[in-house]
Amino acid sequence: MPRQITAFSNPLVKQVRGLREKKNRRAEGLFMAEGLRILTEALEAGHVPRILFFGAGTRHPLLDALIAATEGAGGEAIETNADILHKLSGKENPQVVLGVYEAFPTDLEALDRSSADLWIVAQALRDPGNLGTILRTGDAVGAGGLILVDDCVDPFSVEAVRASMGALFTQRIAAAGWESFVRWLRSGEGELIGTSLHTDQDYQQPRYRKPAFILVGNEAQGLPEAYERECDTLVKIPMLGKADSLNAAVATAVTAYEVINQWRRG
Amino acid sequence: MPRQITAFSNPLVKQVRGLREKKNRRAEGLFMAEGLRILTEALEAGHVPRILFFGAGTRHPLLDALIAATEGAGGEAIETNADILHKLSGKENPQVVLGVYEAFPTDLEALDRSSADLWIVAQALRDPGNLGTILRTGDAVGAGGLILVDDCVDPFSVEAVRASMGALFTQRIAAAGWESFVRWLRSGEGELIGTSLHTDQDYQQPRYRKPAFILVGNEAQGLPEAYERECDTLVKIPMLGKADSLNAAVATAVTAYEVINQWRRG
Numbered sequence: 001m002p003r004q005i006t007a008f009s010n011p012l013v014k015q016v017r018g019l020r021e022k023k024n025r026r027a028e029g030l031f032m033a034e035g036l037r038i039l040t041e042a043l044e045a046g047h048v049p050r051i052l053f054f055g056a057g058t059r060h061p062l063l064d065a066l067i068a069a070t071e072g073a074g075g076e077a078i079e080t081n082a083d084i085l086h087k088l089s090g091k092e093n094p095q096v097v098l099g100v101y102e103a104f105p106t107d108l109e110a111l112d113r114s115s116a117d118l119w120i121v122a123q124a125l126r127d128p129g130n131l132g133t134i135l136r137t138g139d140a141v142g143a144g145g146l147i148l149v150d151d152c153v154d155p156f157s158v159e160a161v162r163a164s165m166g167a168l169f170t171q172r173i174a175a176a177g178w179e180s181f182v183r184w185l186r187s188g189e190g191e192l193i194g195t196s197l198h199t200d201q202d203y204q205q206p207r208y209r210k211p212a213f214i215l216v217g218n219e220a221q222g223l224p225e226a227y228e229r230e231c232d233t234l235v236k237i238p239m240l241g242k243a244d245s246l247n248a249a250v251a252t253a254v255t256a257y258e259v260i261n262q263w264r265r266g
Numbered sequence: 267m268p269r270q271i272t273a274f275s276n277p278l279v280k281q282v283r284g285l286r287e288k289k290n291r292r293a294e295g296l297f298m299a300e301g302l303r304i305l306t307e308a309l310e311a312g313h314v315p316r317i318l319f320f321g322a323g324t325r326h327p328l329l330d331a332l333i334a335a336t337e338g339a340g341g342e343a344i345e346t347n348a349d350i351l352h353k354l355s356g357k358e359n360p361q362v363v364l365g366v367y368e369a370f371p372t373d374l375e376a377l378d379r380s381s382a383d384l385w386i387v388a389q390a391l392r393d394p395g396n397l398g399t400i401l402r403t404g405d406a407v408g409a410g411g412l413i414l415v416d417d418c419v420d421p422f423s424v425e426a427v428r429a430s431m432g433a434l435f436t437q438r439i440a441a442a443g444w445e446s447f448v449r450w451l452r453s454g455e456g457e458l459i460g461t462s463l464h465t466d467q468d469y470q471q472p473r474y475r476k477p478a479f480i481l482v483g484n485e486a487q488g489l490p491e492a493y494e495r496e497c498d499t500l501v502k503i504p505m506l507g508k509a510d511s512l513n514a515a516v517a518t519a520v521t522a523y524e525v526i527n528q529w530r531r532g
Contacts (some may be wrong), residue, residue: 062452082303133513136516137513139508140505140509140512141507142507161422165509167508167509170507193419237406239406240406240408241405241406241407241436243307243405243429243431243433243436246402246403247398247399247402247403249513249515250399250403250519253525257520257523260506
């Protein structure tokens with residue numbers, strides 16, 4: 001049976017609210033996700049909340065399923081009010097459900113590259129919205145997951161989880177330094193494709209092979225030169241205007257759709 | 267000669283800081299943009315700051331050019347410090363230059379459709395980051411500009427300007443209700459292309475004609491049914507994973523690159 005919490009001073013409210021900060025997520029190994037649809041996708045992918053908050057008076061079969069799964073796995077379902085949901089999520093119009101989840105391991109060695117033909121690799125990505133959007137795109141193009149290289153923004157941040165629209169739970173996530181990543185990459189098959197301003201090769205020119213690893217660089221700096229040299233294929237997306245680059249998540253998506261469009265044509 | 271401001275209590279600091287709110291931008295017809303590179307792009311596109319703030323001790327030929335242009339046009343150049351730049355922009359690590367500009371007129375009738383082969387139309391777009399990213403993509407694909415239909419987020423918001431990376435100054439921007447937009451669109455040539463979940467037509471299937479108008483809907487709801495019916499061409503971007511949609515700015519970019527890729531092939 002769900003218990004009720006309606007007091008701001010409740011220690012659990014304070015603890016969960018603290019998960020908006022990275023140091024608390026790291027210390028507790030937990031993060032939060034919001035929204036009935038996203039939590040349901042998480043459940044379908046095998047992720048059960050440790051704690052489930054839901055707004056009093058909310059009735060939905062999907063919520064019933066979430067409550068049952070949470071309690072069945074030894075977690076806690078908590079009925080609360082909109083003010084507390086707002087306090088937890090920081091959103092003006094909070095979703096009526098919010099789940100607290102255990103963070104996943106992000107060990108690169110555990111990644112099974114044979115499970116997908118396409119992988120996305122982001123280097124020193126700084127913006128949580130970009131990270132989440134790249135995860136969402138990864139799901140759409142049938143990627144296996146996202147490999148975070150060097151010092152990237154936390155994939156378990158509230159903004160990244162929100163922008164991923166549930167893809168955080170369906171995409172594999174790994175993190176590694178560049179050297180470790182290259183060692184892992186070269187221990188098996190894979191074409192490393194970098195998007196760059198320092199090449200004349202149009203991104204529609206190469207015939208992409210499987211498995212493909214699309215490498216996208218930091219929002220402001222792009223890829224370091226040494227990283228570009230490691231790429232098997234460097235490509236340039238045409239820029240017809242005044243600017244010389246696209247948003248990082250947009251560049252990733254444009255490249256990834258070219259790769260799968262080639263494969264769709266067979 | 268630039269004057270100096272170092273006091274938080276200066277009324278100009280208060281006024282400019284107020285431009286982070288839409289009601290103040292509307293009341294004063296002004297908005298702000300940050301960064302030497304973006305302000306320089308603005309200048310090249312003919313936009314001179316009404317007021318230019320720059321950090322004391324900053325030396326750069328591009329800054330000299332901005333100061334000269336600002337003062338030459340009767341505006342004011344103001345030397346200030348990092349604390350005040352932070353207060354103005356709201357950013358932890360503020361850029362060393364910040365400009366205050368007159369908002370542009372956004373009259374649809376003033377748009378010259380013959381000036382470009384591609385236009386982007388956004389309907390009820392809510393997220394300023396998406397709006398700015400769509401402007402940035404519009405520049406990259408050689409679009410003429412962005413038409414904002416129905417109640418969209420303010421293109422002059424700090425977040426939208428920032429995400430546009432200067433494209434706010436190089437893309438034309440118009441705003442109109444749906445009825446007015448359709449009347450304007452049908453008064454001349456143009457193919458209205460909607461991305462939708464309610465069609466089986468793959469986005470690579472049609473042969474796109476010029477001028478093309480790519481219509482993207484609200485982040486959460488997509489396009490209203492009546493709006494989809496008005497489209498000449500409805501297309502679907504393949505979704506290979508669990509999710510059924512892409513981020514709005516990503517969907518716009520993937521569609522726009524398909525259109526210009528067809529035209530590049532001739």
